[in-house]
Amino acid sequence: MRLQGPNLRMIPEGDDRERLVCGDCGFIAYENPKVIVGAVCTWEDKYLLCRRGIEPRVGYWTMPVGYMELHETTEQGALREVWEEARARAEIDALLAIYSIPEISQVHMIYRARMLSPDFAAGPESQDVVLVSWEDIPWDDLAYPNVRWSLEYERQMRGQSGFPPRGRPVEG
Amino acid sequence: MRLQGPNLRMIPEGDDRERLVCGDCGFIAYENPKVIVGAVCTWEDKYLLCRRGIEPRVGYWTMPVGYMELHETTEQGALREVWEEARARAEIDALLAIYSIPEISQVHMIYRARMLSPDFAAGPESQDVVLVSWEDIPWDDLAYPNVRWSLEYERQMRGQSGFPPRGRPVEG
Numbered sequence: 199m200r201l202q203g204p205n206l207r208m209i210p211e212g213d214d215r216e217r218l219v220c221g222d223c224g225f226i227a228y229e230n231p232k233v234i235v236g237a238v239c240t241w242e243d244k245y246l247l248c249r250r251g252i253e254p255r256v257g258y259w260t261m262p263v264g265y266m267e268l269h270e271t272t273e274q275g276a277l278r279e280v281w282e283e284a285r286a287r288a289e290i291d292a293l294l295a296i297y298s299i300p301e302i303s304q305v306h307m308i309y310r311a312r313m314l315s316p317d318f319a320a321g322p323e324s325q326d327v328v329l330v331s332w333e334d335i336p337w338d339d340l341a342y343p344n345v346r347w348s349l350e351y352e353r354q355m356r357g358q359s360g361f362p363p364r365g366r367p368v369e370g
Numbered sequence: 371m372r373l374q375g376p377n378l379r380m381i382p383e384g385d386d387r388e389r390l391v392c393g394d395c396g397f398i399a400y401e402n403p404k405v406i407v408g409a410v411c412t413w414e415d416k417y418l419l420c421r422r423g424i425e426p427r428v429g430y431w432t433m434p435v436g437y438m439e440l441h442e443t444t445e446q447g448a449l450r451e452v453w454e455e456a457r458a459r460a461e462i463d464a465l466l467a468i469y470s471i472p473e474i475s476q477v478h479m480i481y482r483a484r485m486l487s488p489d490f491a492a493g494p495e496s497q498d499v500v501l502v503s504w505e506d507i508p509w510d511d512l513a514y515p516n517v518r519w520s521l522e523y524e525r526q527m528r529g530q531s532g533f534p535p536r537g538r539p540v541e542g
Contacts, residue, residue, distance in 0.1 A: 201373075203397030215439070222394070225375030231438050232402050233477055266403050267387070271470035272477055293534060296465070296479075298443035305405055305444055307468075362465060362534055 231303040235275035236263025237311040238352040239288045241329055245349065246318060248283045249326040250341055257325065258341035261348060262286075263308070276309045284327045285319035288312060294351050295364045297344050307363075308348045310355070403475040407447035408435025409483040410524040411460045413501055417521065418490060420455045421498040422513055429497065430513035433520060434458075435480070448481045456499045457491035460484060466523050467536045469516050479535075480520045482527070 204220040204227040218227040238261045239246040247259045262283040266275040273290050280288050288311035297306040320327045330336075332353065340346050344366075351364045376392040376399040390399040410433045411418040419431045434455040438447040445462050452460050460483035469478040492499045502508075504525065512518050516538075523536045 201392075201395035203392060203395040220373075220375060220392075220395075220397070223373035223375040223392075225392070225397075225399075227397075227399055229440055230402075230404050231440060231442075233405060266477070268401055268403060268475040269472045270403075271472050272468070273470070274472070293468070296444070298445070300441045300443050300446070303440040305438070360534060362532060 229303075231305055233266040233272065233275075234263060234304050234306040235266045235272050235279060235309075236261050236306070236348075237276045237280055237288060237290065237309040238294060238348050239280055239284070239286060239311045239313050240352070241313040241316045244329040244331055245335060245352075246280075246284055246286060246288075246313065247328055247330060247335065248320070248324040249328075250323070251320070251325040252323045255341040258339050259336050260341040260345045261308070263306070272307050273309065276307070276311070280311065281321070283321045283324050285321050286317060286327075287314045289314060292355070292359060292361070293363045294355065295344075295348055297347070297366045299344075299366070306344060308344070308351075310352055401475075403477055405438040405444065405447075406435060406476050406478040407438045407444050407451060407481075408433050408478070408520075409448045409452055409460060409462065409481040410466060410520050411452055411456070411458060411483045411485050412524070413485040413488045416501040416503055417507060417524075418452075418456055418458060418460075418485065419500055419502060419507065420492070420496040421500075422495070423492070423497040424495045427513040430511050431508050432513040432517045433480070435478070444479050445481065448479070449483070452483065453493070455493045455496050457493050458489060458499075459486045461486060464527070464531060464533070465535045466527065467516075467520055469519070469538045471516075471538070478516055480516070480523075482524055 204218045206219045206221045207216045262280040264279045290309045290311045292310045294310045295308045376390045378391045378393045379388045434452040436451045462481045462483045464482040466482045467480045
């Protein structure tokens with residue numbers, strides 16, 4: 199018999215919703231929303247963008263962003279992604295946006311960060327990393343809508359502080 | 371042979387950190403930080419508090435709060451907890467605080483909400499629910515430090531809007 203891992207959808211005893219359960223050993227694979235952390239990083243008036251080197255959306259551009267890992271704060275996770283994807287060091291200065299994306303059970307927390315130097319390089323998951331002015335952002339080749347939202351929020355909030363994080367825009 | 375479920379700590383091929391893997395079928399139980407959502411709810415100048423009816427911290431007091439579930443926004447999750455634990459309806463008015471608790475890999479997002487009516491009742495996970503004035507909050511019997519932080523932030527921010535969420539305080 200080939201074992202299949204958690205592959206049954208059932209309501210465990212004492213619970214009130216379906217979970218993913220292993221039919222062989224009873225292990226309950228609790229699925230909860232995942233947190234995505236990232237940062238719109240700038241050096242003077244330029245934006246740090248990464249060209250994705252891994253699926254999905256290979257070849258498209260994004261700010262450094264990725265899954266929050268265990269045993270880190272949201273801020274530490276965002277700065278870890280900045281290092282992993284763009285080999286840049288930055289300091290966080292505000293929480294720019296929180297996007298709940300219930301369709302795929304994610305919560306994105308995107309910070310505004312200032313690079314500590316203009317140094318950067320492509321990390322292992324990036325094909326390329328660039329520092330570009332607003333006009334040179336590859337708007338037609340952004341990986342996801344929230345990349346555009348985040349860049350636009352950064353632009354709107356330039357010079358401002360003490361503001362609440364923006365949410366997912368109501369798109370017309 | 372009794373199957374044990376995911377019980378090996380190892381780095382899967384192509385990954386860069388240890389995951390929990392099933393030695394029998396190879397299932398990788400990815401563990402990511404969990405999101406906790408809740409709300410400090412008020413009716414006029416009174417606060418809605420629940421006495422916990424389940425472990426941990428049975429018998430201690432908290433605002434309605436719990437694990438965010440799949441396919442909901444953080445706001446929907448917070449208001450779901452308000453209903454499940456306190457059988458109250460409320461509307462969210464601000465994001466009061468975000469607490470990263472890396473020691474236990476949690477991110478708490480606590481909202482400020484106004485009750486739509488003074489109706490409430492103990493949900494299945496609460497021993498009791500009350501609506502109390504600031505002076506009558508059972509300060510010595512709160513379930514967790516973040517309950518106190520959240521109540522204090524609500525008090526500090528009364529009448530204010532457009533503010534960034536507070537973080538975990540630096541405790542002296």
